[in-house]
Amino acid sequence: GAVVSQHPSRVICKSGTSVKIECRSLDFQATTMFWYRQFPKQSLMLMATSNEGSKATYEQGVEKDKFLINHASLTLSTLTVTSAHPEDSSFYICSATTAPGQGAKNIQYFGAGTRLSVL
């Protein structure tokens, strides 16, 4: 149980294009989804937290107009990197929890990640 699917797994695009990444919880309802960015040999950096039906909460330093997050249903959240540039190239990972709260409720189930390469 608790499977999260992330698509696509890899994207190569030209500078200036927009890229959409989907994150789906397959066998549970995800009230909260998270989007992370990870550079090689570095930690996961939280970009934003999204709750179904409400606006995402962005971490300090993350441009909300650059990284658009939509959490339209309890099983789907999307991250759109708008007008991508080479510096946006990174590994993007989503995760989901089954319910908000502490402890076991905050175990996160991760997607497999999306490798974005902007030329």
Add this chain to the structure above:
Amino acid sequence: SQKIEQNSEALNIQEGKTATLTCNYTNYSPAYLQWYRQDPGRGPVFLLLIRENEKEKRKERLKVTFDTTLKQSLFHITASQPADSATYLCALDESFGTASKLTFGTGTRLQVTL
């Protein structure tokens, strides 16, 4: 400033031995601490969770300790196998109420050799 430190150097260990990974933190007061495994090019996978009032937690060959005085967690893999080779991440849970948030360490890469 807040810091979560895991040994950035890879840990090389022989099959069958016990691997011990360390997670130290400063200027955090986590109520819970989690450990995840991450394979190259993949998302992390949850392994264990320990509460601040628990000293030790076990699951099969895995054992986690949590010392809130030392601000440290130790993660042990006994009878290690080559399949245990991966990066292991600790994550601090400072969630309050319904606001969930984990802060991850940089991870320690474990290499188990025959």
